[in-house]
Amino acid sequence: MLEQRIQQQFFESADLKYQAAEVLGRPIEQAVAALVAGLTAGGRVLVAGLGASASLAQLVTAELIGCFERERPGLAALALGVDGPALSAMAVLPGASFDTVLSRQVETLGQPGDLLLLIDSDGNHPALLAAVAAAQGQDMTVIALTGRTGGALRGALGETDVLVAVPHDRRVRVLETHLLVLHCLCDAIDLQLLGEQDPA
Structure with missing residues (x-):
């Protein structure tokens, strides 16, 4: 019984990845284009x-700064904090809340x-929506990885x-697929910056 349940987890995850391959190719390509354009322009x-x-x-962030599967110069990336020092810094701001922890950093x-x-x-947390608004106020491009509907983030995103x-x-299935999407982004960025890898 338990073994069947474990196997079902694998089957469900694999089925989702097949579905996602068909519907996410184009948006991932758009995300790569935005990332490469921004990074090569010094963003x-x-x-x-x-x-x-x-x-x-x-x-x-570690894969962008360090490397993904090939050696290359580091890419300028920064993971924003949602705990520790970030929250401590927010605590001294009058009227600050967790909902503003990301937007303040942006x-x-x-x-x-x-x-x-x-x-x-x-994609529904107020902290994320505030971060999008802050990024748009800074003339930044936003790339959002979410679940099925996109939540409130869908409506907050701009044309670009x-x-x-x-x-x-x-x-859990969405998180597993997000990892694959992030690896697709890293692989495609390396392809755009370094070209095809020579066969070993």
């Missing part, structure tokens, strides 16, 4: 996620030409922003 990528998505934000660190990469399974909405409602 930076500010990355943020809440909860489990914060770990994905840290991971993709206002402080973001510049025109930078990009904001948001990762969240539903990009929504990559995983076609599923279950949070």
